[in-house]
Amino acid sequence: xxxxxxxxxGIGVVSPVGSSKDTAWPAVREGRxxxxxxxxxxxxxxxxxxxxxxxxxxxxDHFSKRELNRLDRFVQFALVAADCALQDAALDIxxxxxxxxxxxxxTGIGGLHEIEAQHTRLLRSGPNRxxxxxxxxxxxxxAAGQVAMRYGLLGPSMSVSSAxxxxxxxxxxxxxxIRNGMADVQICGGSEAAITPMGLSxxxxxxxxxxxxxxxxxxxxxxxxxxxxFVMAEGAGVLILEELEHAxxxxxxxxxxxxxxxxxxxxxxxxLPEPDGRGAARAMANALADAGVEPEEVDYINAHGTxxxxxxxxxxxxxxxxxxxxxxxxxVSSSKSIFGHLLGAxxxxxxxxxxxxxxxxxxxxxxxxxxxxxxxxxxxxVPHQAQERPIEVAISNSFxxxxxxxxxxxxxxxx
Amino acid sequence: xxxxxxxxxxxxIAERMDVDPDQITDDTHFVNDLQSDSLDMAxxxxxxxxxxxxxxxDEEAQKIETVGQAIKHxxxxxx
Numbered sequence: 433x434x435x436x437x438x439x440x441x442g443i444g445v446v447s448p449v450g451s452s453k454d455t456a457w458p459a460v461r462e463g464r465x466x467x468x469x470x471x472x473x474x475x476x477x478x479x480x481x482x483x484x485x486x487x488x489x490x491x492x493d494h495f496s497k498r499e500l501n502r503l504d505r506f507v508q509f510a511l512v513a514a515d516c517a518l519q520d521a522a523l524d525i526x527x528x529x530x531x532x533x534x535x536x537x538x539t540g541i542g543g544l545h546e547i548e549a550q551h552t553r554l555l556r557s558g559p560n561r562x563x564x565x566x567x568x569x570x571x572x573x574x575a576a577g578q579v580a581m582r583y584g585l586l587g588p589s590m591s592v593s594s595a596x597x598x599x600x601x602x603x604x605x606x607x608x609x610i611r612n613g614m615a616d617v618q619i620c621g622g623s624e625a626a627i628t629p630m631g632l633s634x635x636x637x638x639x640x641x642x643x644x645x646x647x648x649x650x651x652x653x654x655x656x657x658x659x660x661x662f663v664m665a666e667g668a669g670v671l672i673l674e675e676l677e678h679a680x681x682x683x684x685x686x687x688x689x690x691x692x693x694x695x696x697x698x699x700x701x702x703x704l705p706e707p708d709g710r711g712a713a714r715a716m717a718n719a720l721a722d723a724g725v726e727p728e729e730v731d732y733i734n735a736h737g738t739x740x741x742x743x744x745x746x747x748x749x750x751x752x753x754x755x756x757x758x759x760x761x762x763x764v765s766s767s768k769s770i771f772g773h774l775l776g777a778x779x780x781x782x783x784x785x786x787x788x789x790x791x792x793x794x795x796x797x798x799x800x801x802x803x804x805x806x807x808x809x810x811x812x813x814v815p816h817q818a819q820e821r822p823i824e825v826a827i828s829n830s831f832x833x834x835x836x837x838x839x840x841x842x843x844x845x846x847x
Numbered sequence: 848x849x850x851x852x853x854x855x856x857x858x859x860i861a862e863r864m865d866v867d868p869d870q871i872t873d874d875t876h877f878v879n880d881l882q883s884d885s886l887d888m889a890x891x892x893x894x895x896x897x898x899x900x901x902x903x904x905d906e907e908a909q910k911i912e913t914v915g916q917a918i919k920h921x922x923x924x925x926x
Binding site for chain 2: 496497563565
């Protein structure tokens, strides 16, 4: 990246495999799946009965009833993740020049729980009985707005919505916001809570989801020949990004450096990736160029790898096209095999995984990869078990419906 | 019947505003005592409409500033 340097000083997550580094990272590292039967509502009439739900989350542990009345589930997740990230960063927010602090929080869908609740009221009781809080609860920028209000942030805040690339776009844009001098600190990432009757129905009807209902933990199997779709998940990931001098001055513990952000569009199809992976490849190449990093310097890629028949092989081809011979030396894994697909939040949780991988020099596994798809180019997908190996530079890939591609390059902080 | 309306109104307000029903009196002022904003008031009006199966116009709603006024409005509407 040109200009000011951007470092990560805090991480907060809410996920199907736990809502702290102490729970989520061991689960990812050890390949313990967070997928199970859906408990949030009755799915008997659906063809899909499984997802990665956040089951250890009681909103009343975090919010008053009155606060909850104004917060959709996706906003609740974002606020809790933001709080954890700020604590992790040991950032005394009240001591900051709040004009220099902002929040960029992405979401793919927004407040689907609220949309459904209010649509039910509309049909049942008519247009004069829906909630006046409906719009401010469901809007995609509700998470960014609520985070800004909670901490009194006066700098640039917004939501980014690019389907499953939302969180990665948000982190990339937040990094640029600091890099170009508009802010010194960004609370950024993504949040999603779309495991609802409509959300599940919609993705099911696209035939995008795995129907391996009888074996939930084996359902998400990126790069495997027998993959049959992704598994919906929910949660949030938030990173605290800081300008390097700002972090150094306050003696912050620096977890990693965000050194590259690349994005591109497929301009091809509303759901299918461009079959040669040229869009994905352009995002990776742009990110490497932005970082000033050669392909052979990259040690690990946390792949988008959703477990859809249409997507995984295209990503593998894109990696080969960018990395050439260096692709053989890479570790490439999909953590979605473990926690499912958090849609617009996935890029934030997976960036967190990249940082943890760098910190521990461990490439976390792709589980359920028993029969690698030959179309996936024979890369080292870290099947079943984590691999201990030096990881200095990692890439997180995220691709969204609509043809949005984002790659983030994260490097071990070396002063 | 009157006390029944009072109980139901207070219970709705307590639930909506997350306060102890014992702390709500006729004199409790929505804005000054319960820190209601315009969205809370709009929600509360819908709660009352649903609970008592009646319609409260915006003009009428704007005149309701205290719990006692809300109770009085419901009681009069039901007569």
